[in-house]
Amino acid sequence: MRLIYRQHAIKRMFERSITPNDIVEALSNGRKIEEYPNDTPYPSYLWLGFSGSRPIHVVIADNWEDDERIIITVYEPNTAQWADKFTKRLKQP
Template identity: 55%
Template sequence: MRIIYRQHAIKRMHERCISEIDVEQAIETGTIIEAYPNDTPYPSALLLGHAGNKAVHVVYADSVDEDIRIIITVYEPNPEIWLEDLKTRR
């Protein structure tokens, strides 16, 4: 599956010092913690993964017909918003 980064994701990754390699590692190690099946134009999901010792949340949408994963945004989970497991919102 080919990965495409939205401009918003690229901007946020730059601001947050998160690389494409970090995102790829997070996707490889990650699990979906929230699904958004009604999002358009494609269903999307929030994934928690790890890049080294860094926890990373990746919001993405898959276009199965086109074999494309669209990265919408990427960030390190904020402990003020997420419980210690980084999967559950406060």
């Protein structure tokens, strides 16, 4: 699949010092941890992967018809918001 980066993702990558290589590495070794089936125009999901030892969350939507994987946003998960090795959201007060 061809990777397509939304403008929002590019901005966040720049702000957070996450490179395209970091994304590719995280996609190659991670897994889906949440699904958002009602997102449009394509259902999306949250992926947890690692670039080296750095955890990275990637929100992705797959456009199977055009063989595209759309990168919507990326960030390094915060331990104050995530548990179970960044796979489970902590409830916010």
